[in-house]
Amino acid sequence: MTTLNSRVPEGPIKDKWTTYKENIDLVNPANKRNIDIIVVGTGLAGGSAAASLAELGYNVKAFAYQDSPRRAHSIAAQGGINAAKNYQNDGDSNYRLFYDTVKGGDYRSREANVYRLAEVSGAIIDQCVAQGVPFARDYGGLLDNRSFGGVLVSRTFYAKGQTGQQLLLGCYSAMNRQIARGKIEMFNRHEMLDVVKIDGKARGIIARNLITGELERHSAHAVVIATGGYGNVYFLSTNAMGSNATAAWKVHKKGAFFANPCMTQIHPTCIPRSGDYQSKLTLMSESLRNDGRIWVPAKIEDAKAIQQGKLKPTEIAEEDRDYYLERRYPAYGNLVPRDVASRAAKERCDAGYGVNATGEAVYLDFASAIHRYGSEQAKIHGISNPSKEKITELGEAVIEEKYGNLFQMYEKIVDDNPYKTPMMIYPATHYTMGGVWVDYNLMTTVDGLYCIGEANFSDHGANRLGASALMQGLADGYFVLPYTIGAYLSKDIRTGKIPTDTKEFDEAEKQAQERLEFFINNKGTHSVDYYHKKLGLVMWNKVGMARNEKNLKEAIKEIQEIREDFWKNVKVPGELNEMNVELEKAGRVADFLELGELFAKDALERNESCGGHFREEYVTEDGEALRDDENYAYVAAWEYTGKPSEAILHKEQLEFKDIELKTRSYK
Amino acid sequence: MDLTLKIWRQKGPQEKGQMVEYKVTDISEHMSFLEMMDVLNESLVAKNEVPIAFDHDCREGICGMCSLHINGEPHGPDRGITTCQLHMRTFKDGDTIYIEPWRAKAFPVIKDLIVDRNAFERIQQAGGYISVNTSGNTQDANAIPISKHNADLSMDAAACIGCGACVASCKNSSAMLFVSAKVSQFALLPQGRVEAADRVRNMVAQMDAEGFGNCTNTGACEVECPKGISLDNIARMNREYLKASI
Ligand SMILES: Cc1cc2nc3c(=O)[nH]c(=O)nc-3n(C[C@H](O)[C@H](O)[C@H](O)COP(=O)(O)OP(=O)(O)OC[C@H]3O[C@@H](n4cnc5c(N)ncnc54)[C@H](O)[C@@H]3O)c2cc1C
Ligand code: SF4
Ligand code: FES
Numbered sequence: 002m003t004t005l006n007s008r009v010p011e012g013p014i015k016d017k018w019t020t021y022k023e024n025i026d027l028v029n030p031a032n033k034r035n036i037d038i039i040v041v042g043t044g045l046a047g048g049s050a051a052a053s054l055a056e057l058g059y060n061v062k063a064f065a066y067q068d069s070p071r072r073a074h075s076i077a078a079q080g081g082i083n084a085a086k087n088y089q090n091d092g093d094s095n096y097r098l099f100y101d102t103v104k105g106g107d108y109r110s111r112e113a114n115v116y117r118l119a120e121v122s123g124a125i126i127d128q129c130v131a132q133g134v135p136f137a138r139d140y141g142g143l144l145d146n147r148s149f150g151g152v153l154v155s156r157t158f159y160a161k162g163q164t165g166q167q168l169l170l171g172c173y174s175a176m177n178r179q180i181a182r183g184k185i186e187m188f189n190r191h192e193m194l195d196v197v198k199i200d201g202k203a204r205g206i207i208a209r210n211l212i213t214g215e216l217e218r219h220s221a222h223a224v225v226i227a228t229g230g231y232g233n234v235y236f237l238s239t240n241a242m243g244s245n246a247t248a249a250w251k252v253h254k255k256g257a258f259f260a261n262p263c264m265t266q267i268h269p270t271c272i273p274r275s276g277d278y279q280s281k282l283t284l285m286s287e288s289l290r291n292d293g294r295i296w297v298p299a300k301i302e303d304a305k306a307i308q309q310g311k312l313k314p315t316e317i318a319e320e321d322r323d324y325y326l327e328r329r330y331p332a333y334g335n336l337v338p339r340d341v342a343s344r345a346a347k348e349r350c351d352a353g354y355g356v357n358a359t360g361e362a363v364y365l366d367f368a369s370a371i372h373r374y375g376s377e378q379a380k381i382h383g384i385s386n387p388s389k390e391k392i393t394e395l396g397e398a399v400i401e402e403k404y405g406n407l408f409q410m411y412e413k414i415v416d417d418n419p420y421k422t423p424m425m426i427y428p429a430t431h432y433t434m435g436g437v438w439v440d441y442n443l444m445t446t447v448d449g450l451y452c453i454g455e456a457n458f459s460d461h462g463a464n465r466l467g468a469s470a471l472m473q474g475l476a477d478g479y480f481v482l483p484y485t486i487g488a489y490l491s492k493d494i495r496t497g498k499i500p501t502d503t504k505e506f507d508e509a510e511k512q513a514q515e516r517l518e519f520f521i522n523n524k525g526t527h528s529v530d531y532y533h534k535k536l537g538l539v540m541w542n543k544v545g546m547a548r549n550e551k552n553l554k555e556a557i558k559e560i561q562e563i564r565e566d567f568w569k570n571v572k573v574p575g576e577l578n579e580m581n582v583e584l585e586k587a588g589r590v591a592d593f594l595e596l597g598e599l600f601a602k603d604a605l606e607r608n609e610s611c612g613g614h615f616r617e618e619y620v621t622e623d624g625e626a627l628r629d630d631e632n633y634a635y636v637a638a639w640e641y642t643g644k645p646s647e648a649i650l651h652k653e654q655l656e657f658k659d660i661e662l663k664t665r666s667y668k
Numbered sequence: 669m670d671l672t673l674k675i676w677r678q679k680g681p682q683e684k685g686q687m688v689e690y691k692v693t694d695i696s697e698h699m700s701f702l703e704m705m706d707v708l709n710e711s712l713v714a715k716n717e718v719p720i721a722f723d724h725d726c727r728e729g730i731c732g733m734c735s736l737h738i739n740g741e742p743h744g745p746d747r748g749i750t751t752c753q754l755h756m757r758t759f760k761d762g763d764t765i766y767i768e769p770w771r772a773k774a775f776p777v778i779k780d781l782i783v784d785r786n787a788f789e790r791i792q793q794a795g796g797y798i799s800v801n802t803s804g805n806t807q808d809a810n811a812i813p814i815s816k817h818n819a820d821l822s823m824d825a826a827a828c829i830g831c832g833a834c835v836a837s838c839k840n841s842s843a844m845l846f847v848s849a850k851v852s853q854f855a856l857l858p859q860g861r862v863e864a865a866d867r868v869r870n871m872v873a874q875m876d877a878e879g880f881g882n883c884t885n886t887g888a889c890e891v892e893c894p895k896g897i898s899l900d901n902i903a904r905m906n907r908e909y910l911k912a913s914i
Binding site: 049052053056067068069071072073074076077086088121124126127128129130131132133135136137138139140141142143144160161163166167170172173174175177178180181187189212241242243275276278279280281283413414415416479480528530572574575579580582583 | 679697698700703706707712713714716717718719721725726728730731732749753755779782784785788792793794797798800801802803804806807808810812813815816819820822823826827829830853857859860
């Protein structure tokens with residue numbers, strides 16, 4: 002049985018990474034030319050890793066299911082990327098970034114990894130600027146910063162509302178340079194279906210060419226998984242439609258432990274679902290909560306009338322509104338943290354007070370902000386006795402200046418003018434803190450198999466602060482993995498090319514082939530989406546924002562039933578050896594149907610509330626999350642044994658030597 | 669609402685394609701265009717027919733994956749948006765909608781509505797980068813101040829999502845708007861100036877080799893571009909190219 006060794010270097014936290022780098026074995030440049038590395042996924046994590054490894058001299062083969070690395074899900078990130086540069090001279094430092102991240106993660110991340118992340122964060126910005134990433138600048142020509150939730154300093158770098166896009170284009174261009182040099186071989190529209198292990202080491206993958214449908218064998222001395230998060234297990238999420246868990250789940254089945262699957266972030270301000278046909282959810286920046294007030298009708302008959310379209314929000318009198326966040330959290334009001342705001346919205350909607358046709362939305366109202374700003378402007382401009390219309394006009398101008406692009410985006414999707422009538426918002430699944438377990442080297446429990454970016458688990462604990470996922474992806478790919486993988490590969494310089502005509506490759510390919518054939522030949526009755534939606538509903542209702550023992554036990558049973566039915570009755574039209582989108586989806590949903598169960602099992606095991614994991618049984622007297630450091634300050638790393646229900650739990654005890662464990666209080 | 673759809677079906681690159689008519693009913697005006705396509709595909713799967721292949725991923729207007737020529741316009745009738753952001757309220761009950769893939773020699777059809785945009789990849793590989801190593805040994809980010817004006821212009825050019833609507837809208841299938849956006853982003857920054865001449869020469873040469881047509885300043889690309897990439901970039905690229913040639 003594999004045991005867990007986090008391989009965190011000895012010594013003071015500030016010196017760990019430096020000492021580590023000084024003491025590892027290096028690979029001579031001439032030998033690097035004889036070593037192949039496979040990188041699966043070319044988002045920020047995989048793209049930056051592929052570019053850096055190729056630049057060092059390794060032969061890199063990179064894979065992505067889109068037609069170009071530039072389209073990876075990372076492109077959608079809007080807000081920004083953190084770095085401890087202290088350009089604003091407001092007291093930022095590596096230690097402070099480290100501290101905020103560990104605390105923000107509710108003390109369930111690994112100290113040493115997070116410190117290293119903070120330590121390399123500054124170099125990320127230098128790197129990206131050198132690459133031509135057009136970050137926002139102030140009038141003096143220097144880089145601009147904004148601040149983000151959960152911190153007291155201004156350390157977030159941004160490129161308009163398109164930070165993820167610009168950072169991804171930066172590492173994509175670094176990749177292009179290496180593709181042109183022949184050091185990266187890029188396999189677009191390819192999906193990894195399995196990892197191949199030889200003598201206990203990861204030595205290659207089976208990939209499907211999504212255009213021809215052919216299965217391909219690719220060998221390498223090491224394999225890097227950078228395939229992003231598994232939020233689409235909920236069907237509806239803010240993730241791109243194709244985001245999936247297949248690669249992470251397949252390596253789990255081949256021996257890589259899966260850590261903290263239940264730790265998922267639900268974001269409170271998304272545009273709500275409008276009907277059963279809905280395919281995904283769109284995030285609205287959290288900054289809106291600075292000025293918007295959140296409410297639902299206080300009377301159930303008003304709520305019903307609104308749901309049926311018989312009443313407008315503006316027709317509900319002030320005293321008939323329930324500003325439930327202000328009521329429940331007088332100190333923080335509308336600015337409570339993400340998880341609290343999300344749960345409170347769900348509670349009201351579950352009670353029947355939702356404000357759209359599906360009953361799953363609450364109002365985010367700017368009317369009082371418009372009035373407040375308008376009156377202020379009137380004073381500033383010396384307008385005495387301004388009319389109501391004048392105040393509204395002035396106030397709307399201020400709001401437009403601050404949030405104009407968001408309001409416009411909202412209006413396009415919902416076809417409602419948010420200046421005139423309150424926005425509707427609802428929480429949505431956004432980011433997965435859990436993932437493949439890795440040690441300090443970013444290596445999984447399988448030798449030579451690495452996992453980076455959102456696909457791994459290490460840096461964010463039970464909750465991720467804004468602007469830190471982009472930072473982690475690029476830190477892993479540009480600055481951490483290139484060192485740690487070298488230390489491993491230094492022992493492989495005499496191995497030579499790994500052949501693909503071995504029994505291990507035969508076996509893995511055969512299994513993948515049989516599974517695909519099953520889908521095509523099954524001729525069942527229900528579409529893949531039918532099952533995905535069913536799974537999503539169970540996940541959302543019973544393994545969503547708030548969990549309890551009874552629901553989790555039911556969820557496990559229901560997921561098993563859906564899975565059984567799926568393997569009997571799923572229908573996939575089309576053929577094997579052609580582009581077949583339904584077939585691609587079938588494989589992904591099959592994996593979600595197993596991951597979902599482990600997710601629920603993990604949630605059931607963790608008898609505490611922390612970050613994105615909220616157990617209704619474990620709350621303080623005033624309804625806040627109740628963490629249990631005594632019994633649960635560990636990483637839950639699951640070992641696969643044939644069935645998700647029989648996975649074995651391994652615990653990595655978390656040590657907090659440099660930060661004192663404290664209750665996160667928002668009151 | 670109920671709609672008649674005339675959709676291009678093509679089994680593979682070598683196969684002959686044709687327009688096929690489909691009916692969809694009960695379409696909500698709140699659906700996005702791609703959700704309407706999902707509904708149609710669900711009904712095809714139910715009938716054991718092969719669903720219609722189309723490209724998409726983020727469904728938020730940023731990845732550049734979705735395409736679709738709708739009633740003769742790339743990304744459909746609305747301005748400044750991608751197909752995934754187009755909503756059915758733009759259409760009326762009883763409408764007939766024509767849906768085709770991007771048409772350009774350099775974008776061969778892979779299947780149904782999906783085309784191969786790898787020509788764009790190769791153009792970028794020809795020089796769409798700054799030759800800096802990712803070693804972490806770059807100088808401090810604030811060592812070279814960049815005027816806000818240029819940084820903003822560079823950002824505007826960098827906003828291109830590589831969707832290819834500019835090519836699809838152009839009567840000559842020219843890729844000038846796309847290539848000029850890339851060239852401009854780097855040319856406007858001190859970091860990118862060093863190899864600006866080589867970059868523009870190589871990228872333009874690759875663009876020609878891929879079989880894109882010439883630009884005759886019609887401006888259809890700018891009108892149809894979902895990200896408002898401006899024709900000024902083409903002018904800037906032409907200047908850069910001229911400078912590089914003398
Ligand atoms: C709307 C939105 C806004 C966000 N805003 C922010 C923000 O402001 N700041 C921040 O820090 N974070 C933000 N995040 C989170 C952040 O964007 C992601 O966590 C991060 O980009 C993930 O990067 P990644 O490289 O790990 O994975 P991804 O970018 O998801 O890349 C995954 C890659 O894997 C490939 N892939 C997947 N499966 C396979 C397979 N089986 N075979 C082959 N290839 C495969 C894909 O093609 C892709 O290339 C946001 C997320 C969303 C959804
Ligand atoms: S220039 Fe506009 S239309 Fe052309 S690829 Fe870029 S975003 Fe698309
Ligand atoms: S699906 Fe990403 S831009 Fe339309």
